[in-house]
Amino acid sequence: MKHEELIDFIKDKMSMAHIYQPLLIKELVKCDGAATVRQLAISMLVMDESRIQEYKKIFKRWPEQTLKKHGVLERNKELVSLTTEPMTLEQKSEILQVCEQKIHEYVRKRGEGIWDPFESSPLTKNQRYEVLKRANKRCELCGVKEGDKAYEERLPLHVDHIIPYSKGGATDLANLQALCRKCNQGKGNRDDTDFRIVDTSPE
Ligand SMILES: [Zn+2]
Numbered sequence: 001m002k003h004e005e006l007i008d009f010i011k012d013k014m015s016m017a018h019i020y021q022p023l024l025i026k027e028l029v030k031c032d033g034a035a036t037v038r039q040l041a042i043s044m045l046v047m048d049e050s051r052i053q054e055y056k057k058i059f060k061r062w063p064e065q066t067l068k069k070h071g072v073l074e075r076n077k078e079l080v081s082l083t084t085e086p087m088t089l090e091q092k093s094e095i096l097q098v099c100e101q102k103i104h105e106y107v108r109k110r111g112e113g114i115w116d117p118f119e120s121s122p123l124t125k126n127q128r129y130e131v132l133k134r135a136n137k138r139c140e141l142c143g144v145k146e147g148d149k150a151y152e153e154r155l156p157l158h159v160d161h162i163i164p165y166s167k168g169g170a171t172d173l174a175n176l177q178a179l180c181r182k183c184n185q186g187k188g189n190r191d192d193t194d195f196r197i198v199d200t201s202p203e
Helices: 003-013 020-030 037-046 049-061 063-069 089-110 125-134 149-154 181-187
Strands: 073-076 079-082 158-161 176-179
Touching (some): 003 020, 020 037, 049 063, 063 073, 125 158, 125 176, 149 181, 158 181, 176 181
Antiparallel strands (some): 073 079, 158 176
16 A cells, blocks of 8 residues: 555545554554554553553552552552652662562462453452451342342352452452352453442441
8 A cells, every 4th residue: 555545544534433443553653564463452452541440440459559558659649659769770770670570470470370360369268258247248239138038049149359350459358349149240350340339337
């Protein structure tokens, strides 16, 4: 295709169902005309506002809280900062290197299954007990109570990761909720809806 034809296509002939076509052409141009499918997929991901919102939630719920607790970072509205002094090039390189090392060790230990959406995390009996106790043995979405004969098909209650384990959601009480079978199926693994809106104070 000639340059003029491409311009003509973009301006007049391209019918768009989403932003992907111009996005991909832009990315290809930035890469001097050729890119791998992986590079293109990454460029689409970066523009995918729904995924970005999802990762913002993951950030705020999990790594941010842990790193704040240890005094590593602080957040002022949307700006996140390390609490360290300004870094020299050598210090930056050292931090990058030790982080890379930790990622490498973790992936080696857990395997590539950390990205598997169906992998689930082991939950201790005590965590299960604590979550159900906190929820008064009720589904935290629809309120169905454990042992309720009328809703037997929705029971027993399932302890659910609000942010899926596969997306980095921790197996700790802050990220767990009690859901009945129906609500849990309705939620699906890709979602990270926090359903804890029902009153869970003791009766
Ligand atoms: Zn329910």
